[in-house]
Amino acid sequence: MRNKTALITGAAKRIGKSIAMHMAKNGFDIAIHYNSSKNDAIALQAFLMETYPDQKFKIFKCNLSRINDVETCMDKVLLHFEKIDVLVNNASVFDSGVIQETSVELLQNQMNVNLMAPFILCRDYAMNSQIGVIINLLDTRITTYSSSHAAYSLSKVAFAHLTKMSALEFSPAIRVNGIAPGATLPPENRGQSYLNKMAERTPMKEAGGILPILQSLDYILDNQNLTGQILFCDGGEQLL
Numbered sequence: 156m157r158n159k160t161a162l163i164t165g166a167a168k169r170i171g172k173s174i175a176m177h178m179a180k181n182g183f184d185i186a187i188h189y190n191s192s193k194n195d196a197i198a199l200q201a202f203l204m205e206t207y208p209d210q211k212f213k214i215f216k217c218n219l220s221r222i223n224d225v226e227t228c229m230d231k232v233l234l235h236f237e238k239i240d241v242l243v244n245n246a247s248v249f250d251s252g253v254i255q256e257t258s259v260e261l262l263q264n265q266m267n268v269n270l271m272a273p274f275i276l277c278r279d280y281a282m283n284s285q286i287g288v289i290i291n292l293l294d295t296r297i298t299t300y301s302s303s304h305a306a307y308s309l310s311k312v313a314f315a316h317l318t319k320m321s322a323l324e325f326s327p328a329i330r331v332n333g334i335a336p337g338a339t340l341p342p343e344n345r346g347q348s349y350l351n352k353m354a355e356r357t358p359m360k361e362a363g364g365i366l367p368i369l370q371s372l373d374y375i376l377d378n379q380n381l382t383g384q385i386l387f388c389d390g391g392e393q394l395l
C-alpha cells in the first residue's frame with residue numbers, strides 16, 4: 156500500500172486516531188485533520204513520523220462548523236499531497252436534546268459539522284479525484300426515531316442518504332460507503348460502565364470496541380466492487 160494517502164477528519168483523538176494509526180500501519184500517508192486538539196494532533200504526527208519514517212504525515216486545522224473554511228480545506232490538503240486516495244469523514248459533534256430542547260444554534264452546529272462539511276468535502280474530493288474511496292462514519296441511530304439526540308440523529312440520517320446518493324453520482328470512479336457504529340467509546344465525560352450498560356441492551360450484549368470499525372474499513376478498502384453500502388458495527392442494535 157505504498158504512496159497512498161488518506162485524509163481523515165477529526166483524526167487527533169479517539170476513533171479517528173485509531174483509524175489514522177491503523178491506516179498508517181498499512182502504509183498510508185496521512186493528512187491528519189483536527190480542530191481544537193492541536194497537541195493531540197502534533198503528538199500523533201510525531202509518533203507516526205518516528206514509527207513510519209518513510210511515510211508522510213501532515214496536520215491540518217479546520218473548523219468544520221465554519222462553512223467558508225471548509226470550502227478551502229481540500230485545496231489546502233492538496234497543496235501538500237498530490238492526490239488523496241481515501242477520504243474518511245469521521246469528525247462529528249454529538250449533542251443531546253429532544254426536539255423541544257434543541258436551539259437553532261445547536262441544530263445549525265450539528266448540521267454544519269456532521270452534514271454540510273462532509274458534503275463539501277465529498278464534493279471537492281470528487282471534483283479533484285480521478286479515482287478513490289470515501290468512507291463516512293455514520294451511527295446506528297440512523298435506523299431509529301428516538302429523538303434523545305434529535306439534531307445529531309437527523310444530521311446522520313441525511314449523511315447516510317448522502318453516502319448512497321454520492322455513491323451513485325460518483326461511480327464508477329469513486330466508491331462511497333458508510334460505517335455505522337453503535338456504542339464504541341463512551342463520551343469523554345462518561346466512563347466504560349456507561350458504555351457497558353448501553354451494550355447490554357444490544358443483541359450481542361457487549362460493546363465491540365474499535366476493532367469492528369477497523370475491520371469494516373479494511374473490508375471496504377479491499378472490496379473493489381462495494382459501493383453505496385452501510386456496514387453496521389453495533390452488535391445488532393439496528394435490529395431492535
Ligand SMILES: NC(=O)c1ccc[n+]([C@@H]2O[C@H](COP(=O)([O-])OP(=O)(O)OC[C@H]3O[C@@H](n4cnc5c(N)ncnc54)[C@H](OP(=O)(O)O)[C@@H]3O)[C@@H](O)[C@H]2O)c1
Nearest residue numbers: 165169170189190191192218219220246247292338339340
Ligand atoms: N464514539 C462512539 O461510540 C460512536 C458511536 C456511533 C457513531 N460514532 C461516530 O464515529 C465517529 C467518531 O466518533 P468519536 O466518538 O471518536 O468522535 P468525537 O470524539 O465525538 O469527535 C471526533 C472529532 O471531531 C472533531 N470535531 C468536532 N467538532 C468539530 C469542528 N467544529 N470542526 C472540526 N472538527 C470537529 C473533533 O476534533 P478536535 O478534537 O480536533 O476538535 C473530535 O476529536 C463520529 O462520526 C461519530 O458520530 C461514534
